[in-house]
Amino acid sequence: MDASDPRKQDDAGFGLVEIIVSILMLALLATAFAPVLIGSIRTMAKMSTIATATQDANRALEEQRAMLRTTTTCALTAPSSYSLTDSRGLGLTRTVSxxxxxxxxxxLVTVRVLVKASANSANYHSGQTVVDVSTLVYAADAA
Known part of the structure; x- marks a missing residue:
C-alpha cells in the first residue's frame, strides 16, 4: 500500500453521518423534556395567580380587622365586590362577607374573603374559586 491509497488517508473532523445522528439525539431529548417544561410553565402561572389572590385576600382581611376594631354595632354591611388583575392578566373578583x-x-364576627376568577384562562374557568379564606375578628366596641 502506498500513501495515495484512500484507505490510509487521515479522517480529521466529523462526518455528515455523525452530525445527523447527534442532531437526532438532541431532538429526541428535547421532545422528551418538552412536556415537563410546558407543565412547569402552567404550574408557575397557576401559582402566580394563587399568590396574587392570597395577597389580596390577606389585605382584605386586615382592612376588615382594622374596621371592625372600631365598629359600634353588630349590624354590618359587607363592602362591595372588588376587581383586580394578576400579573398574567387574569381578572379576579374579591367578595367579602x-x-x-x-x-x-x-x-366575634366571621369575616370571609372569596377570590374568584372573573374570566376563563388556561388554569381557571370563569367563576372558579381561587382563594377562600375566613377568620374570626373580635369586634371590641360592638353592642
Missing part, C-alpha cells in the same frame, strides 16, 4: 350570628353574645 360577614357572619354576625355570634356577634351579640361573644362579639
Amino acid at each position: 360577614y357572619d354576625t350570628s355570634s356577634c351579640a353574645s361573644s362579639k
Whole structure:
C-alpha cells in the first residue's frame, strides 16, 4: 500500500453521518423534556395567580380587622365586590362577607374573603374559586 491509497488517508473532523445522528439525539431529548417544561410553565402561572389572590385576600382581611376594631354595632354591611388583575392578566373578583350570628353574645364576627376568577384562562374557568379564606375578628366596641 502506498500513501495515495484512500484507505490510509487521515479522517480529521466529523462526518455528515455523525452530525445527523447527534442532531437526532438532541431532538429526541428535547421532545422528551418538552412536556415537563410546558407543565412547569402552567404550574408557575397557576401559582402566580394563587399568590396574587392570597395577597389580596390577606389585605382584605386586615382592612376588615382594622374596621371592625372600631365598629359600634353588630349590624354590618359587607363592602362591595372588588376587581383586580394578576400579573398574567387574569381578572379576579374579591367578595367579602360577614357572619354576625355570634356577634351579640361573644362579639366575634366571621369575616370571609372569596377570590374568584372573573374570566376563563388556561388554569381557571370563569367563576372558579381561587382563594377562600375566613377568620374570626373580635369586634371590641360592638353592642
